[in-house]
Amino acid sequence: MSTSEPEATSNTPDAASPHPEVDAALADLAEGEKTWADLALADRRTLLDKVHDLTVQYAADWVDAAVAIKGLDPKSPLVGEEWMSGPYPLATGTAALSASLAKLEAGTSPLDGATFGTAPGGRTTVKVLPLNIFDKLLLSGFSADVWLQPGIDRATAQRDAGLAQRDPSRTQGIGVVLGAGNITSIAPLDTLYELIAHNRVVALKLNPITDRLLPVLTRVLEPLISIGAVRLLTGGAEVGTYLVHHDLVDHVHMTGSALTHDAIVFGTGEEGARRKAANEPMLGKAISSELGGVSPTIVLPGEWSRADIKFQAEHIATQRLHNGGYNCVAAQAVVVSSEWKQRDEFVAALKDALDTAPDRPAYYPGSDSRVAGATASFPTAARLGENGGRVLVTDLEPGAYAPLLQTEYFAPVLGVIDLPHAGAAFAQRAADLVNEDFIGTLGVNIVAAPQTIREMGAEFDSLLESLQYGTIAVNAWTGVGYLTATATWGAFPGHTLNDVQSGIGVVHNALLIDRPERTVVRGPFRPSPRSILNREMSISPKPPWFVTNRTAATTGRLLTGFAGAPSWTRLPAIFASALRG
Structure with missing residues (x-):
């Protein structure tokens, strides 16, 4: 038996690696996965509630960073876009996920009490907007229904809702999220979906365009970072390439272009084109994606x-x-x-x-x-x-x-x-x-x-x-x-x-x-x-x-505050601002 030390690889934290910070983050997540697996639904819900509160607490800092990234006039009504597509959807998203976990914790389905309907082709639908009186008032006249795939009936939908949180102790390894460079809520929302829907701890790599958001996202996601369930990374394409091909990574989720997706999955140049034509991925793990289009x-x-x-x-x-x-x-x-x-x-x-x-x-x-x-x-x-x-x-x-x-x-x-x-x-x-x-x-x-x-x-x-x-x-x-x-x-x-x-x-x-x-x-x-x-x-x-x-910035700020603490007393100011728009 050899007494020499095992050969180090570029995927171990102590190796001579071009990206030791990636190795260290993934090693932390490997340990954090054990902590996450031991957390009861109530504890996970508590963490989501903390992220929700921190999102609203640091919303103004978030918007200031987004305004600087996009070169907007801080006094422009266009700043409303950064409120409504930044902290606002993360605040509403964490609240809704927490409510779903509460139902699972109580032994019921996240779709318990949902309004079901039908759509052409024998499809079952689920009403997802409005869900309460505040939705009906703030988004009067707007509605949304999720159409289920053909063959999924109401009973099946209720039984299977909850996804990986139906068995929270069964974690799914480490997921990588490659963040988008345009809408600032995409990266943290995708991180939460990996963590909750798929029960994977997450290495989130920010798009370099959004690096200014690192301090505020670090504060907002701190409850998840502190238990080792999330790590934030920055860097260019070389860091992303190293990260997604790392041996410790089990899954990749990306937002971007189809060209970037194909480069990750099949490689680039003539060899990448050949692999794509033959459907021979070089990425040895599953990938999900949101890639836009026309x-x-x-x-x-x-x-x-x-x-x-x-x-x-x-x-x-x-x-x-x-x-x-x-x-x-x-x-x-x-x-x-x-x-x-x-x-x-x-x-x-x-x-x-x-x-x-x-x-x-x-x-x-x-x-x-x-x-x-x-x-x-x-x-x-x-x-x-x-x-x-x-x-x-x-x-x-x-x-x-x-x-x-x-x-x-x-x-x-x-x-x-x-x-x-x-x-x-x-x-x-x-x-x-x-x-x-x-x-x-x-x-x-x-x-x-x-x-x-x-x-x-x-x-x-x-x-x-x-x-x-x-x-x-x-x-x-x-x-x-x-x-x-x-x-x-x-x-x-x-x-x-x-x-x-x-x-x-x-x-x-x-x-x-x-x-x-x-x-x-x-x-x-x-x-x-x-x-x-x-x-x-x-x-x-x-x-x-x-x-x-004309009043989008004020309305967006007020809506974000409302998402943090819904209250009848907050409605008059929102309506007054909206009507002046």
Whole structure:
């Protein structure tokens, strides 16, 4: 028997390693997994509640860091985006996850008391918004339902809800989360989903763009860091590559582009292409992902007032320009009927909304080159905004718009696609187009007057069923699905590693629903008071996430405070701010 020491490897903390901080973090997590496995549901819920409270406590610091990252004017209403897509969804997400654990702790299902329904194809649905009186008041007229995969009935859904927390002592090793560089709540939300839904301790590597968030996320996640369940890492691609291939890592979750996904799974260059074609992954562990794509907005023709046209133009401009256009689910192509008699008026209003929306820095790397690529593909496109940094592509000949549907520009680029159909034929052709010709399946928006929806009847339900997207928003933006903690967020199921599209798996899903298929969000076609005058059951004014909302920063701050401690006494200030928006 040899008496020499075993050979050290680059995956052990004491080895001569290019990234010893990664080795140390993973060694800590290997020990932390034992601690996590021993924690009862009540103890886990206590940790979530602490993270919830710290999120609200340090929310202003979080927003300040995000404002600095994105170069926003601290006094701009656009700061509201950072409240509502940063600390707010983490506060609501931790609260909803804690409530699910409380039900499991009591021996019931997270879906105990849920409202179930049905959808086309014999599907079962679960109401995930509104869930209480505060939801009904603060998001009046908005709703969301999770459609379960075909064959999952109510009893099965209730039995299986809870996912890995149904057997909390059975942990699943160490998961890596590769954080996103755009929306600041993505990384911590994905971390919580790995920890709770999959029962894995987590190494979270921040995207270098968001390194300024490290101090505040360290404070917010401290309860989980202190027990060894979470470790935060920074660094570039070389750190990420080392991390995901580490022997101690059991699973990887990433948010980003399909190109990055393929580089991780198959490698790069000719050898990577060969591996992908042969479906021979070089990554020796499972990976889940949320990868974006080209998101469409389908506009169903109808009889709209001038106010309707202006509002919906601002709505679609928001779908593109929120966060500067750097969203995985930003609308990139608007599908309209060339036979719609109000088509030209609507496109003119859309152009005006894009042109006059508040300007902001192009903070995301590569934005200018992607805009230049779009204008090279579409030389007649309009350059809009104060600095001409926004692109609107219109009046394309059939077949000329392929680059718009197959290239995720991840920049303020929007196109209008005309289809020569009307009525039900338009709806069907639009569905075929977005299912077959658009890359990605993350989210699709539908804008339609209530009268149009009523007239379509069952054909409208069939339209929803036919759209193979993870989130469908009707008279709302799919971003509302992202902000709804109890909704699911991810691609339509069925993608594979070598044809990943918008990714594999879901996140958020605070009710811990097993085998979801999609989330369908609905909102009011008109804001209050026009909604009330037109007999829509909604008192919501212009939503605070609109890029044209003048009080978004104040409303976002107040909503985050409310998420920290819901109270009737907080509502008047929120309503007053929202109504001034």
